[in-house]
Amino acid sequence: MSENSVQTEEGSDASTVCPPTVGSRLRSAREAKGLSISDVAETLKLGAGQVEALENNHWQALPGLTFIRGFVRNYGRLVGLDPEQLMQELKATLDIKRPDLVLPESTHVAMPEPAGRVQKRDYALPSLGLVLVILAVLIYFLLPDDLSRLRSGVDSILQSLQGVLKPLEPPMSPTRPAAHVNGEQPALPPGSTVNQVLAPDTTEPSVEMPLSAEAGQVAPSSVNAPVRLSFTEDSWVEVRDRNGNVLFSQIGVAGNDKAIDGSPPFSLVIGNAKGVKVIHRGVAVDLTPYLRGDVARLSLE
Template identity: 25%
Template sequence: MSEQEEVQEITHPGPILRAARDELRLSIDEVASQLHLRPSVVAMIESENYHDFSSDVFLKGYFRSYCRLVGLHEERMVELLERQLTVIVEEKRQLDKQQADEKLKAKRIHLMKLTGVAGSIVVVCALLVWTLIGSENEHELEQRSDSSLESPGAVVEPPAAPEEVAEENDSVELVLVDEKQSAAETLGETSAVTDVAIQSSNLDAEDQSSESQPVDEVSALSNQDQPQVRGTISITFTGDCWFEIYDDQDNRISADLMRDGRKFDYEFSTALRVVLGDASVAQVFVNDVQYDISSYVSTTGRAEFTVE
C-alpha cells in the first residue's frame, strides 16, 4: 500500500470504522443488530456513501453510535466526517454551478437562434408588404390616369344675378335673427330651472342635517383566538432510534436519540411532520389509536410522515 493510500485511509472515517470492526471480528450484520440499524445502512457508512441519508443529523447520530460500539474517539471521528461532508458539499456546489452555466449557455444559444429566425421572418414579411403596396400604388395611378383621360370637361355655371344674391342675403339674416331669439328664450328657461333645482337641493341638505343625530361608536375588544388542540400523539420506542418532529411551519419541536423504553407524548394543534430513523422500533399512537406507518418506511428503515 502506497503512502498516499495510507493517508487517504487515515483521513477517511469509513475505512477507519471498517478496520476497527475487523479488529473486533464483528460482521456487518452483528454491528447492525447492536446499533438497531439495517445492514445496508452500516455498509453505506463504511463505504462513505452518504447520498442516501436525508440529513446530516441522522448520519452523525448513526456515526457516533458506531464509534462508541467499536471504541473509537467520537469527537475526532465526527471532525473527520464533517471535513469529508464539507468537501462533498463543495464538489456538489461546483457541479451544480457548472450544470447551471451549461444550461444558461444552451439557453442563450437557443434564444439567439430564435431571434435570428424571427428577424428573418420579419424581413421577409416586410419585403412582401412593400412589394404588394408598391404594386397596388402603381395600379391605382394607372386607373387615375385612365379615368382622367376618359372624363369630359367640367361645366362652369354662370354667376348669379345681383338681385338674387341680395334676396338670399336677406333671407339668411332673417333666419339668424329668429335663431338668436329662440336661443335666448331657451337659455332663460334653463337658468330658471337650474335656480329652482339648486334651492330645492339646499333645502334637502338642511333638512337632512337637522334630522341627523350623532351615533355613538361602540368599540369592543375581540378575544384573541386561542389555538385549539386537535389531538395527541404518543410514540413508544423499543430500541435506539433517532427521532425528529416539526410543526406545520417547519419549526422543530423535538429531536433526540431515543433509547429503548422511552416514550414521547405531545398535544398538537397543527399538522405535524414526524421523522424516525428506524421505524421498526417505534410504535405511533394518534388519539390513543395505533397509527400505521408501514407505507412510509424506506429501504433504509427510515420513515417520514405527516399527522393532520
C-alpha cells in the first residue's frame, strides 16, 4: 500500500470520526461570506460573546434551550445554511450531552414488603367467602323448589360464612350519633310537619370579603427602580451595572415591562431599539442619538 493511499485512508477516518459541529459550520459559513463576529452580532441583535459561544458550542453560556434554537436558526439563515438541518444536528448534539443513568444489571436492592400487601393477603379468604356466598344464593333461587335438601345446605353455608365476612365490614366513621330512634324521638313542635322539621337549611350565610388594600397598586420595587423597559416589539436587551455585572440579558416580549435596579451607571445594549421604551428615573430616554442601525448603545447614571 502506498503512502498516498495511507494518508487518504487516515484523512477519511478523521473526517468520519470528527464530523463538523453546528458551531463550526456556522463559523465556516460566516468566514466564507466575509463577515466578522461583530457584523453577525449587530445583525442578529446579539452580543459578541454570544456569537462566539454559538461557534464554539458553549451552550451552557447561553440563556436557555429556547434561545439557543432561535439563535442558531437566525444565524443559519444569515449565512445561508439550512435552518431545519441545523435544528436536527443541534437536537442530536444536545441529546448526546444528556447523561443517561443506568444501573448495572447485577444491581439488586431488596425492598421490604409493604404492610399493605400483608393486608391484601388477609382479605383473600373473605373475598373467597363472598364468592361462595354469591354462588350459594344463585343456586338457592334458581334451582327447583323440591330440592329442600340443597337449600338446607345453602342455609348452613351462609351461617358458617358469617364469621368469615366480618373483616369485610367497613369501619364505622366517627360521625355524629343518630338522633333518638325507635320510640325515643322527641315530639314534633305543635303545628309543624315532618317535612318542615327534616328540611335542611339551604340558606348560605353571606360573607363580605374585604377588598385587598393592595389591589390595583404597583409593586414599590418596580416604581422605585431607576431604569424601566417597556417592550412594544420583541427586542433583545442587555443591561450591566458599574461593575460590569449583567443585570438583564434576554429577549423582551412585546407587551411586557421590566424594572432594572442596581448600582449606576448602567450600560445598555438594545437590539431593535424602536421596539423598546427606556424610562430613566421617571423620564423617557430618546434613543435616537445612540442608534447605530437598529442597535442602541448608551449609559445611564
